[in-house]
Amino acid sequence: MSAPTRLTVARDAGGRAGRWRPPGGGRGWAVVWMLAVVWSLGGWLVADGPVVNASGWSRFAEFFAAALSPQLSTDFLLRTGSAALSTLSYAVLGTLLAVVVGLVIGVLVSETWWAAGTGATSHRGVSRVGWLLTRLALAVPRGVHEAVWALLLLSVLGRDPLVGVLAIAIPFGAITAKVYAEIIDESAGDAYAALRAAGARRGPALLYAVLPTALPDLVSYAFYRFECAVRSAVVLGMVGAGGLGFELVLSLSGSRHAEVWTLIYTVVVIGAVVERWGSGLRRAGGAARSRLSAVAVLGLVLAALVHLGPSLSRVVSFRTAELLAGLVAEMFPPSLPEGGWSRLLEGALVTLQMSLVAGTVAAVAAVAVAFVAARGGTTPAHRSAGMLARWLLLLTRSLPPPIWALLFLFLLLPGPLPGALALGVYNFGVLGRLCAEVVENLDRRSHDHLVATGAPAVSAFAYAVVPQAGGRFLTYGLYRWEVAVRETVVVGIVGAGGLGRLLEDQRVAFDLDAMAGTVLALIVLCALVDLISATVRGSLRR
Incomplete structure (x- = not known):
């Protein structure tokens, strides 16, 4: 049975193959995205000089070693409960x-x-x-x-x-x-x-x-x-x-x-x-x-x-x-930060770069783990791997971004890179959970019918699962990109750069009108990302 025929059978079997189709235009968006990510990482790794904090590795190991012996005293547990x-x-x-x-x-x-x-x-x-x-x-x-x-x-x-x-x-x-x-x-x-x-x-x-x-x-x-x-x-x-x-x-x-x-x-x-x-x-x-x-x-x-x-x-x-x-x-009226438009635009650019890198790290890892983490495994090995994957996702998203940023600052010098990686790891846990639930909610009748008619497992997956899951994966991935823009605020508190760092400096100085200007720039950036997301999704659905 040819691939188009199998796809027709899958649709006729009552399955919901989905509306999302990745046409040739999708490759154009992917190329633009990857060029932006390479440009961002290249600037941080080459132009900004050394990024590794060699003296912090022992503190990093000490922190994770303490995971095996948490504080369990009665007084502290009562305080934790409250x-x-x-x-x-x-x-x-x-x-x-x-x-x-x-x-x-x-x-x-x-x-x-x-x-x-x-x-x-x-x-x-x-x-x-x-x-x-x-x-x-x-x-x-x-x-x-x-x-x-x-x-x-x-x-x-x-x-x-x-x-x-x-x-x-x-x-x-x-x-x-x-x-x-x-x-x-x-x-x-x-x-x-x-x-x-x-x-x-x-x-x-x-x-x-x-x-x-x-x-x-x-x-x-x-x-x-x-x-x-x-x-x-x-x-x-x-x-x-x-x-x-x-x-x-x-x-x-x-x-x-x-x-x-x-x-x-x-x-x-x-x-x-x-x-x-x-x-x-x-x-x-x-x-x-x-x-x-x-x-x-x-x-x-x-x-x-x-x-x-x-x-x-x-x-x-x-x-x-x-x-x-x-x-x-x-x-009001909002004012520019010290340094004027150049400082504001520089912060906005770094924020955008951090969100792009974080979104890429999160999306690649999340899609790779989602099909393993989804419940419904048919073999003991699959169920065990799924349980481990779900706990990994839960742990990575349970630590707020500022905590991840502090941990990466053990390993890396202050700058955009530790902030981007912190957001990437945190959003991996969030996006992985969302993508796993998309997989759990899929209509499996199309896939099962293709397998029953003799289609190879890879073909059944490509024609019956990917079209259903692709649109939701894209929706959640682009959504987390926008959220990552917002979350640069909280990693900026610990020195990760971008508009978050600028906002923290203004907050400490009680420079409220400059804070308003920075927040306005962040809103404009979020609106821009939202419009880009809607445009990408719309072009891939046509």
């Missing part, structure tokens, strides 16, 4: 707000929603402009890292727990909206087009034709966002919000590596529970399990409200409005 409860509470409330906002706005900013219906050709230009404006509007909250949101909200709300909750919810809501919009666009196929052609309105057509297909990925991403919120809450703790992040800072500053590993293991356990919960809900499904999960979420929300006790009245108080007006007056 800190974990605070971190988890911030994550629960922040995720709840983010998912609700993301679902509503995600529909409204999807290309599917803005696409003109059959016979509406006179409105195509208006629809395209509307989609573009809504996507650009999302770039503002999404382009500001949650650590920056926390610092700004702290000036307005004081040390209220709402600072941590809103600092997570605002950017995560915008990020979730973007990802949900792209999941909806990837899921809107012939069934949606048929309903629209028959005269169905957009809302019902999305509900009946798109939601059933997209729901597993929407649920997967919600639980992934919850896991991310836990890590973000840890980062917020490192800048003053309390919880596990605050304890990490204390232990790291005192070089108490055993305590650091106890805290890391705590984050790993929380992440493992969340991941297991989400994957179990996706795979088992069922009304009973869904109701049980809804009850568990409600219990977590109530427990978080009781533990944190946020003051909702403070958000709408006159004092808050007065402080907000004062903050805006200090930050």
Whole structure:
């Protein structure tokens, strides 16, 4: 049986081969990307001189040796438990707000929603402009890292727990909206087009034709966002919000590596529970399990409200409005940093280079591991390898980027390279999990039918699995590229360079108007990356 015939059989078997096809134009984008990565690495390794920190290898080994003997004293475990409860509470409330906002706005900013219906050709230009404006509007909250949101909200709300909750919810809501919009666009196929052609309105057509297909990925991403919120809450703790992040800072500053590993293991356990919960809900499904999960979420929300006790009245108080007006007056109009446009553009270029290198490291490693890490192995060896791969992904994403940056600074001299590698390793864990879940959600009927008809395993994989997984891999990979741009802020705190380092210098100097200018540059850079991502995905789907 020829390859085209096998592909036709796979489609006729009821499998969903997917809409994504990598035409010749995809090679052009790949060449541009790799040239940019080589240019970035070449500049750091050649122009910047030595990059290896020969004296730090012993400290690096000492840190990882402490992983075998974490601090398990009663007092420290009680302190860790209290800190974990605070971190988890911030994550629960922040995720709840983010998912609700993301679902509503995600529909409204999807290309599917803005696409003109059959016979509406006179409105195509208006629809395209509307989609573009809504996507650009999302770039503002999404382009500001949650650590920056926390610092700004702290000036307005004081040390209220709402600072941590809103600092997570605002950017995560915008990020979730973007990802949900792209999941909806990837899921809107012939069934949606048929309903629209028959005269169905957009809302019902999305509900009946798109939601059933997209729901597993929407649920997967919600639980992934919850896991991310836990890590973000840890980062917020490192800048003053309390919880596990605050304890990490204390232990790291005192070089108490055993305590650091106890805290890391705590984050790993929380992440493992969340991941297991989400994957179990996706795979088992069922009304009973869904109701049980809804009850568990409600219990977590109530427990978080009781533990944190946020003051909702403070958000709408006159004092808050007065402080907000004062903050805006200090930050606007934005100003250029010391050094002017050249310093700002240099920082933006380094930030872009770091994100490109980090995204490449993460994507190559994640795709290589995803098919091993996906649950559903048929042999004991495959299941064992999958378990090890999932734990590797969990460990690499459990350490926040600043921690990875500090570890790479044991081995490398300060500069963009350790920051890029830190983001690459961290995003490998995140992207590997997302890609593994894409593999788990695939419709295997096409693949199984090809194998049953005698097709070689490689051909069955190429024609039945790659077309389904390719679009989602690309979506998540480009999404993590944009997130890496934002996360350069937190690795900049430890000297990794780029706009993050510039922002940290301005924060220490209380140069608020210059901070506003740098944040604005970061937002513009995120918007640019978003548009590039949408263009790449669109060209590969045509």
